[in-house]
Amino acid sequence: METGTSRGMAVKQEARLVGPVVLLGPPGAGKGTQAKRICQIFQIPQVSTGDILRDNIARGTEFGKQAEAHMNRGELVSDELVQRMVADRLAQPDCARGFILDGFPRTVNQAEWLDKHLAEHGFFVTEKGCKRLLVIQLEVAYTLLLGRLTGRRTCPTCGRIYNTNTAQQGSRVEGVCDVDGASLVTRKDDREDVIKERLKNYQTQTLPLVDYYARTNHVIEIDGSAEPDVITSAVVKAIENGNRL
Numbered sequence: 001m002e003t004g005t006s007r008g009m010a011v012k013q014e015a016r017l018v019g020p021v022v023l024l025g026p027p028g029a030g031k032g033t034q035a036k037r038i039c040q041i042f043q044i045p046q047v048s049t050g051d052i053l054r055d056n057i058a059r060g061t062e063f064g065k066q067a068e069a070h071m072n073r074g075e076l077v078s079d080e081l082v083q084r085m086v087a088d089r090l091a092q093p094d095c096a097r098g099f100i101l102d103g104f105p106r107t108v109n110q111a112e113w114l115d116k117h118l119a120e121h122g123f124f125v126t127e128k129g130c131k132r133l134l135v136i137q138l139e140v141a142y143t144l145l146l147g148r149l150t151g152r153r154t155c156p157t158c159g160r161i162y163n164t165n166t167a168q169q170g171s172r173v174e175g176v177c178d179v180d181g182a183s184l185v186t187r188k189d190d191r192e193d194v195i196k197e198r199l200k201n202y203q204t205q206t207l208p209l210v211d212y213y214a215r216t217n218h219v220i221e222i223d224g225s226a227e228p229d230v231i232t233s234a235v236v237k238a239i240e241n242g243n244r245l
């Protein structure tokens, strides 16, 4: 049951225009974990291209069939395919107050498409002007990423992410979700050879995005190696401050 306080909080969040937020960072930086928390706090949806693609694969759709082999090799899926998926998702009414993009954009081409798409479809136009994209970069040392990715386990039912390599983020019973008791799964692309390929592709294809956004938007850098709660507070602060701009 909702308490008076949480109801008050929900009303406040419902009225607020959060705008578009992009979470940047290498695979394993914690984008998915943080995006889920931030979405709950601000009551906006998480738009994760990785999750949407995995859902398409599970349902055996045409998109899923086109994407699966690329994903299993740690390569990027074509810009056209992910852009079509993102356009469909952003057209849903729950994106009207804002959304968190997690895993998109991943190439400069996708970032250019996103800028154009938001402008052409009149996203977040207020009397004070158009609400700008807030770009948050989670920074994590390369050496930490490998351990995080090989230890990642996900609940197929509720989506909660655990890690067997860190005591604080493990499940209470090994291999079982604390929330709903489902058996945790390891993603197919969290194998060491595939992880190395994903990290390499991040360096060459996604890292140039930081420069792209630094030219047009203010990029907020947050230390992604800190404790999850510390990172969440920093992201919330960045969004709150971004809201006043």
Ligand code: ADP
Binding pocket: 026, 027, 028, 049, 050, 051, 053, 070, 071, 072, 074, 075, 076, 077, 078, 079, 082, 102, 103, 104, 105, 106, 107, 110, 189, 198
């Ligand atoms: P991570 O960020 O941990 O690598 P994701 O779940 O975001 O994982 O993505 C998994 C895979 O899905 C990527 O390695 C890639 O093949 C594909 N993918 C996700 N988002 C995009 C995107 N924006 N452009 C191209 N491919 C993508």
